[in-house]
Amino acid sequence: MFIVFLLALLLGLCSCEQNNLSPTFQDLPVVEGYLKEGESISFKISRQVATDVSANYSPDNLSALNPELTEDDTAIRLTAKGGGVYEASQLVQAGKAYKLSFRYNQKLVTANTTIPTKPENYKQSVASIKAFTFGGGAGGGIPDFPDPVKLTWDNPNNSYYVVVIENTEATPEAINTGNSSPPARIFRNQPTQGNSYEIRVMQFNYYGKHNLKLYHINPDYAVLYSSGGSTSQNLFSPATNINNGVGIFTGMAGKVLELSVTK
Amino acid sequence: MKQPLIHFILCWIVLSALSALQAQDLKNIKADRFFSGSLTKVLDELAKEHSLKFSFDREALAKMPVDDRPFNESLDVFLNNLCKPHKLKYALHEGTIYVMQKTSNLEQVLRTQVGKVDTKTNLPTRTNLTVTGKVRDAQTGEALPFSTVGIKGTTQGVSTNADGYFVLQKVPSDTATLIANFIGYREAVVRLLPNLPTDNISIDLAPTTNELTAVTLSGEREDMMSTQRTDISVVRLTPKTLERLPNVGEKDIMRSFQLMPGISASNESSSGLYVRGGTPDQNLIVYDGFTVYHVDHLYGFFSAFNANALKDVQLHKGGFESRFGGRLASVTEITGKDGNQKQFNVGGDLSLLSFNVFAEMPIGDKFSSVFAFRRSYKSPLYQSLFKRFNENDQNNSQNNTQNTPFAQNTTQARSYFYDLNGKLTYRFSNNHSLAWSIYNGTDKLDNGYKVETPSFLASRGISLDFGINDLTNYGNLGSSLKWTQRWSPKFYGSALVSYSNYYSNRDRSNNGTITSSNGEQRTIKFGTLEDNNLKDYSLKTDYQWDYLPNNQLQFGNMHTNYDIKYTYSQNDTTTVIDKDDKGYTSSVYLQNRTKLFNNRLQFVAGLRANYFNITDQWYYEPRFSATYNVTKRLTLKGAWGNYYQFANRIVREDILAGSRDFWLLSNGTNIPVSNSQHYIAGLAYETPQYLFSVEGYHKDLSGLSEYSLRFTPSSQGIKYDENFYNGTGFAQGIEFLAQKKGGKVNGWVGYTLGKVRHKFDVYSKDFFPAQNDVTHEFKAVGIYQHKRFDASITWIYATGRPYTAPSGAYNISLLDGTTESYFSISDKNSLRLPHYHRLDVAFNYRLFSKGNDIGYIGLSLFNLYNRTNVWYKQFEIIENSIVTTNINYLGITPNLTLSLKLR
Structure with missing residues (x-):
């Protein structure tokens, strides 16, 4: 009995199995569409990169997919701009529902989104802020250490908001020149369900005018920040709101305030 | 010899x-x-x-x-x-x-005069008698648990219990000779004498470390008397001799077990044991009676157990007895030292990673105590291991939106680990003792940085506290109080109350606190915060009754109350998960050990019954094992058993961005009580010098759970979907071991052919290789001893582990203009990492003072030929193609150790 058991195990263990199979590539289109309230419509359709360099892609022409877009069930005329980019001159309206559909790789790809309302009661605590530098105060004096810029808005429903801060100067002057490479001109917070955000003076990299954009976003966008991994220990399929595809097709509505960072 | x-x-x-x-x-x-x-x-x-x-x-x-x-x-x-x-x-x-x-007594000396006793004056006066006693360390007086005592020239023999006691029945005469063995100790030969008592005899074994001889690690205790080959799938070692094996920075019991077949050795980043296709959480770790839930120091490069504080470690690889429960795969039973019962002793080790001190202090002949403390220090070796993890970690950090001009003023926070072991034992009499044991081990791993307040701001009363937090704080606190009573030489019992706490906090956030000159303070915190806190309160009794010459009954009960909390929150405001599981298990067990046919056949039949209040059900675990000595050298073995597990360790997918794991209780619905059935068969052939062993196993697994936290959009906002995927699986394998047990050159070679397959409907309708599936694993260990020198060499080869690779990838531009890469996945674990292999060597020079062993100087070289072993793979999209980067395990790593002790 012992010998039979051991032999049976050996046979079972030695049975051939295929190892190191290349992962099966599914040719799904990538949609990247941000419909911003008050702006014209634009989105892009692209292909994924396959791990297997010999993978077969569908023959579909990305710029001739003839996608259909509706606004509250009314068709919108789209223009292919090449490179998978499609545009419409029509402006996106808050509260409207947009549906996108097209065929790719013999499958119907669909996505839909509703444009959120514009942020309300969006305010900033100050219109300008003095930049912080080490020993950089006027006349070599000690600089002030100002309070952060506090942005507030109404958010009774715990919706998602994101703040994007962008220097808008044509030739921006960096605050600290010690950096080896130029710092980013644009930064953001993580999507928040709160109703305020504080920008600390240290976060600014440049002097001059800045746009403080507040976007009221859908959860579809917020989830992009919590999605996916990049190592063999943590890979999982990222979230998407595209059926038979990947990527994001989502609406948002923004308001802009201005802030000046001074010397 | x-x-x-x-x-x-x-x-x-x-x-x-x-x-x-x-x-x-x-x-x-x-x-x-x-x-x-x-x-x-x-x-x-x-x-x-x-x-x-x-x-x-x-x-x-x-x-x-x-x-x-x-x-x-x-x-x-x-x-x-x-x-x-x-x-x-x-x-x-x-x-x-x-x-x-x-420290010796005349009675012991007289008993050890084998062959020198005048047989004319020592004719037998009694026959068929019962001999009882205790096996102890000759130097320290400590009881030696699970040592073997047999009668010379017969197949009769028994193992001592956890407190070193033994009962040997049907001893032919009062002039018989007993032979006692324990790993790491010299064999002791003890003569019974008609004019001396046969109850409560003490057998003292001398440690081999004092004499530079003998084997250090044995498969199944097979290097002892062949007649005592009664255990199945047991590997044991004595921490006393571990220093002879190569190490990265610390002699390590868990790493040493990994050199035996059936225990995977290719996972450098986990001290937890992968036994026969099981995962570390399926391995029950019992330290002086309390359960330890986490065994890793420094991201798993070292185990949390200080070898200086331990006396004996046994690993039951499968088919384990009814006295253990609550785990699917295996049991690691660790017994701490009681402390030197004869004289004060103090010692310590200094390695390139840590320092380690211990003290043993007896008071009178009834009280003994031992304390051991170990702490890492900021050595180049520690820093190199820490950085290895965190360089990779930083590659994975996301959404670091903080940008500060203070970078030049940052300070790196301190990281370290420590552990503390203590034990106090009071022996009211030879038959009655009380022992209190405590263990605390903590890792503080801080990869964050803080900005110092510039002096010109401080002088104005402004303080600045700004930085990136990446703090992991985890550890165990466990304690037990054990009452042991030997009611009669044939009836022994113990009662134990214990507490075990596993805590793990992870703070991975950006924060800023600004205190202005008027005292106003503002704090902002973004990121993720995790907190897992497990508390286990247990009460346990174990009894052993040698009611008939060839029958031993063991029975007992165990009650465990669990209180497991786990919270996961974002931005210190949104709580994503908030779990507080409370439950208990109540278990009773009964098992009988019978020897038949002149001790050639031994079988153990047992039943463990567990009540789990969450599911309001009873779970029955019948178990059976048998060994049959076909000849004096050849033994056949077999075991079958049913096993349940109620508390599960959930391993996070993203081990770098969050706590690596957390514990949850089964709930009977989406986290089922998991179950495993073991089938084991094997044979062993042993000569005085060699042991050859083959053992096969098959395990059926059901109720397996995998966890994933998904952030999915919904009309109400982001929904946190906690997905528990349930599946089944099996593990099977065959292990070969050839061991030379003694001599100047000794060691072993082991080979395991294994297979672990899981089936989760969410991934595939077919079985797929589990993450811990290793097909071939070969190990060779050689130890050479010559006078003061000993040298050892180990080589490990293992098939690469499976992993899941992306099938495709794409970039998405975010609102701030940055681009984020996303990967699509397809087949689960369809690829394998490259084969793993490495060679380690160690050299020790023993130090003696006045003939006493007082320590050693050791050099250890890990991964001598600097093999690049892949830990995991990292994926990036570069110029429209997926670029894979290997993140590797340790290259060649030297370590020096100086170990000194008073005695």
């Missing part, structure tokens, strides 16, 4: 055989001349000059110098003077002067 030194049993010399000497005679004999040379030489001369009969260890006393000039001194005084400086004493018995260690 080499003879032991300190036990004084090897070279008994009878120098003359005159009429029986009386104590009074010693006073009448005078010594009156110059004596010089070794003690052996002096005693030889005294024997010759005065026609005396001495009995002593010739080899040991030959190293003890004498330089004395007695002036007409009586022999009893002179002998005292000779013995005192060497911590010896003498005793007169039936005309012979016995010279022995101060």
